[in-house]
Amino acid sequence: MSVLVYVENADGKFKKSTFEVVSYAAAIAELLKTELIAISIGNVNQDDLSTLGKYGAKRVLNASTENLKTFVNQAYASVIAEAAKKEEAAVVVLANSFTGKGLSPRVAVKLKAGLVDAAVELPKTDNNTFTVKRTAFSGKAFATVELNSEIKVIALNPNSYQLKESESSANIEDFKPDFKESDFRTMVSEIVRSSDKIALPDAELVVSAGRGMKGPENWAMIEELAKVLGAATACSKPVSDAGWRPHEEHVGQTGIAVSPNLYIAIGISGAIQHLAGISSSKIIVVINKDPEAPFFKVADYGIVGDAFEILPKLINAIKAYKAHA
Amino acid sequence: MKILVCVSNVPDTTAKITFNSDNTQFNTAGVQFILNPYDEIALARAIELTEGGKGTVTIIHVGEISSEPTIRKALALGADDAVRINASARDSYFVSAQIAHYAKNNGFDIILTGRESSDYNGSQIAAMLGEFLDIPSISIIKKLEIEADRASIVREIEGGKEHLTVSFPFVASCAEGVAEPKIPNMRGIMSARTKPLEVLDAIDIAQLITFKSYSVPAPRGSVTLLSQDEPEKLIGLLHTEAKVI
Numbered sequence: 001m002s003v004l005v006y007v008e009n010a011d012g013k014f015k016k017s018t019f020e021v022v023s024y025a026a027a028i029a030e031l032l033k034t035e036l037i038a039i040s041i042g043n044v045n046q047d048d049l050s051t052l053g054k055y056g057a058k059r060v061l062n063a064s065t066e067n068l069k070t071f072v073n074q075a076y077a078s079v080i081a082e083a084a085k086k087e088e089a090a091v092v093v094l095a096n097s098f099t100g101k102g103l104s105p106r107v108a109v110k111l112k113a114g115l116v117d118a119a120v121e122l123p124k125t126d127n128n129t130f131t132v133k134r135t136a137f138s139g140k141a142f143a144t145v146e147l148n149s150e151i152k153v154i155a156l157n158p159n160s161y162q163l164k165e166s167e168s169s170a171n172i173e174d175f176k177p178d179f180k181e182s183d184f185r186t187m188v189s190e191i192v193r194s195s196d197k198i199a200l201p202d203a204e205l206v207v208s209a210g211r212g213m214k215g216p217e218n219w220a221m222i223e224e225l226a227k228v229l230g231a232a233t234a235c236s237k238p239v240s241d242a243g244w245r246p247h248e249e250h251v252g253q254t255g256i257a258v259s260p261n262l263y264i265a266i267g268i269s270g271a272i273q274h275l276a277g278i279s280s281s282k283i284i285v286v287i288n289k290d291p292e293a294p295f296f297k298v299a300d301y302g303i304v305g306d307a308f309e310i311l312p313k314l315i316n317a318i319k320a321y322k323a324h325a
Numbered sequence: 326m327k328i329l330v331c332v333s334n335v336p337d338t339t340a341k342i343t344f345n346s347d348n349t350q351f352n353t354a355g356v357q358f359i360l361n362p363y364d365e366i367a368l369a370r371a372i373e374l375t376e377g378g379k380g381t382v383t384i385i386h387v388g389e390i391s392s393e394p395t396i397r398k399a400l401a402l403g404a405d406d407a408v409r410i411n412a413s414a415r416d417s418y419f420v421s422a423q424i425a426h427y428a429k430n431n432g433f434d435i436i437l438t439g440r441e442s443s444d445y446n447g448s449q450i451a452a453m454l455g456e457f458l459d460i461p462s463i464s465i466i467k468k469l470e471i472e473a474d475r476a477s478i479v480r481e482i483e484g485g486k487e488h489l490t491v492s493f494p495f496v497a498s499c500a501e502g503v504a505e506p507k508i509p510n511m512r513g514i515m516s517a518r519t520k521p522l523e524v525l526d527a528i529d530i531a532q533l534i535t536f537k538s539y540s541v542p543a544p545r546g547s548v549t550l551l552s553q554d555e556p557e558k559l560i561g562l563l564h565t566e567a568k569v570i
Contacts, residue, residue, distance in 0.1 A: 010483060017483075071487070073452070074461055098482050102464035105417070105452035114533035115418070118446055131537060137351075138443050140342040142540045149533040186461045186495075189477075190488040199484030205570070229570070240501070247467070247501040248481060253338050253443055254362045255501065262569040273338045279542050283567040285559065286548070296548050301562060305553030317556035321564070 003029040004089035006080050007038045007052060007060075008099055011193070014048055017095050017158045017202040019055050024161040025093035026056020027122055028154075032090060037061060039083045039175065041068050041076050046172060053170030055163065061087075061175035067184060070191075071099060075183040077106035082177050084111055089151065091123075096155035097201065104155040113151035120160045120280070123147075138253040138276040157280075158202035159259045200249065203232035206260045206281075208251055210236035210274075212267015212288065212307055216244035221311045222266065228318045234258065236268045252277035266307050270295025287311075326380030326471070328371040329433040331424055331454075332364040332399050333414065334392035335444040344539045351444075351539065360395045362506070363439025365402070369504035370469055371437055372403040380434075381405045385427060387420045389413055393522070401509035401517035412527035417449035422530045424450070425457035434493040435476070440465045440500040451498035461495045467502035 005025035007018050022038060029036040038057040040049055042064060049060045063079050080103065084092050092107060094100040096117050108115035116132040120142070123132045129146055132154055136143040200206065207226040213219065219233075226233045233249060240250035251258055253273035259280035266287045268274060275298055278284065286299035289306050296302045303310055336342070337357040344352055360368075371382045384399045384407035386392060396407045410423045428436060436458075441448035448464060455462025467486065468479035480487045481500065509517070551559050563570045 015483075073463065074455065077452075077456070098465050098480070101448045102452050102462065105421075105449040106456040106462065108418070108449075108533075109421075109453050109456035112531070112533070115449060116534065117449060136445050136539065137336070137342045138338075138446060140541070141344075142542070143445070143536055144538045144540075146535045146537050147533070148535060149531075182459065186463065186489050186491040188487055188489045191482070191485060192488070193482075193485030197484060201483055250501065257446075262563065262567070272341075283563070283569045284545075285563070296550075298545055299548040300545065300567065301559060302548045302550045303553050303556075303559065304550065310553050310556065313554075314556040314559070317560050320557070321560045321570075 001032070001034045001090050002087045003032065003034060003036050003091045003093065004084050004087055005036060005038050005057065005093040006103065007040045008095055008097060009040065009042055009044050012043050012045070014044070015202065016163070017097060019163050020158070020161050021093055021095045021156050022052055022055035022057055023164040024122065024156050026164065028091055028093065029056070031123065031125060034090070037087050037089070038170065039063065039080055041079055042071070043069055049172045050169040053168045054165050056166070057170045060170045060172045062172055063175040063177055065176070067179070070188045072184055072186055073102045074106065074185070075179070077103050077110065078180065078183050079177045080107050081110035083175060084151065092151065092153045094153070094155045096157050100155050104153055108153040111151045111153065112149065113153045114147040114149040115153040115155070116145050116147060117155035119154050119156050123154070135257070135280065139257050139279040140276050157259060159204065159261070198230070198232040200232040200234055200258060201256060203258065204260050205229050205231035205262045206234050206258055207231045207264045207266070208234035208236070208268060209239070209266040210268030211238050219245070221315070225311060225315050225318070228315055228322065231264070236274050265295055266311070268295060269293045270298065326375060326435070327433045328375060328380060328382045329428055329436045330364065330368045330371050330382060330384055330399070330404065331436065331438045331450060332368065332384055332386050332395065333361045333442045334358050334386065334388055334395040335361045335442055338362065338443065342541070348538045348540060358392065358395065360398050361439050361442050363441060363443070363499065365506040366501065366503050367437035367439050367499040368399055368402055368404065369507050370499060372507070373504055374471055383408065383433070385410070385424055387412060387414045387423050387527070396522060397517045398509065400520045400522070401513040402507055403513060406521040406523070408523045408525060410527050411524050415532065416534050416536070417447040417453060418533055419530045421450045421453035421457060423527055425454050426528050427525065428454070428458060434474070436494070436496040438496070438498045440498045448498060451496045455496045458496070461491050463489065463491065463495065463497045465500050466497045467500055469497065469499070469503050
């Protein structure tokens with residue numbers, strides 16, 4: 001028996017969200033009194049692979065053949081399922097990232113395994129049951145789901161589990177999967193990443209703005225605030241619907257859900273659909289000129305006032321703070 | 326070109342979410358159900374792609390008779406016909422196994438879903454269908470263009486976009502950007518009443534997961550209000566009290 005974790009990379013590098021899933025999977029392995037094995041697919045260098053040991057992986061299976069260099073959903077799912085079978089994995093853990101959302105359901109079907117995605121806590125194993133808590137109803141609630149299958153697949157939400165580090169490194173083994181020609185029917189032609197921006201879904205700090213900003217020409221202030229803080233930028237639905245900001249910045253019930261440590265909402269009233277997407281944020285700061293804005297009811301800190309006056313002051317205050325820190 | 330669009334019936338986005346007294350079931354009293362907003366995007370694109378006799382759009386839904394208004398809405402938006410698998414939508418594995426069974430027997434070039442349902446937020450159906458049918462699945466797409474028997478697709482990834490091509494048949498789950506949701510017109514609403522809606526029995530599928538209980542997020546403490554002239558104080562509190570910067 002073992003626990004298997006898929007370690008996703010972006011252009012050959014692991015991100016914090018990957019270390020989170022390894023830490024999380026290591027805790028599950030401990031709970032089940034077994035060892036954690038990681039499976040890496042694509043091109044990651046040996047040093048980066050062995051650092052997975054720091055987060056609890058004992059062994060790393062490295063599948064890095066030429067045809068696996070770019071992501072092919074079907075093929076990657078086959079590799080993960082094959083590794084799970086070989087290592088007799090009782091639990092397979094993945095990140096609930098864009099890529100993980102495409103992989104975990106395929107892996108689950110291949111292994112006839114129950115799947116819990118959007119998981120937010122460690123499983124509980126009382127009275128011979130295995131339950132996992134996940135978000136539901138667009139962040140308005142949580143559901144506790146029991147997995148009845150022999151093999152279980154869990155996809156963990158970003159920023160839901162603390163990193164745990166220790167001083168060990170992992171053994172790396174080459175993994176040569178059996179391929180099916182039919183697993184390679186999609187072809188990636190191009191990957192475009194904006195290098196100077198922080199990705200929103202797994203961002204720790206988020207600066208978000210709404211219609212109160214009056215127009216897209218006023219976003220320079222929002223971007224500057226995000227830049228000095230080291231935060232990702234986000235927006236409300238009316239803003240992305242009006243084309244002021246791209247759709248991928250839209251946070252809320254029909255956009256994406258985020259769970260950062262800090263969410264700063266500027267000029268957003270706080271409609272129930274928006275709040276659904278941000279309810280797992282640890283700390284919420286609201287800046288709004290309307291003291292009756294519903295967003296203040298869920299905020300930790302609030303400033304009632306004009307964003308156009310507050311933002312320059314706030315940006316300067318952060319610059320001063322960063323200069324001292 | 327034959328397109329199958331999978332739709333689900335979800336609580337209205339403004340609905341307050343509550344549960345029964347022992348927190349084991351969603352309380353549907355007073356809740357309005359709607360066509361899942363993401364599925365509307367998938368449907369809108371399917372209709373655009375088949376306009377002018379270029380193909381047909383079939384709606385499939387796994388659910389009980391109570392969700393027929395949602396299916397009729399999808400027909401009013403322009404789908405040609407619909408299928409309802411008559412069973413409670415227990416979980417994603419069950420639902421996708423039912424849809425895969427139907428799709429296998431009827432043959433489709435493209436199967437579209439919304440990126441997730443806004444109730445249980447599983448974004449699982451598209452990829453599970455792909456696996457059951459052993460065809461490619463692309464999750465959370467932002468753009469879908471068709472040329473002959475291939476599609477060029479843009480998929481969202483963390484901090485960027487991936488461009489890819491795939492040949493028929495395939496499954497994709499659609500997010501904002503793929504199409505603008507449409508509003509049904511009078512002619513659509515009238516014709517929806519008479520469009521074919523086939524009701525089929527579900528096949529037996531093993532139950533791998535069970536939803537045991539629900540909870541709502543813990544209420545937050547009250548807000549600390551600061552004057553707009555003291556941004557330093559906010560920074561100080563975020564550093565020393567909240568410890569987030």
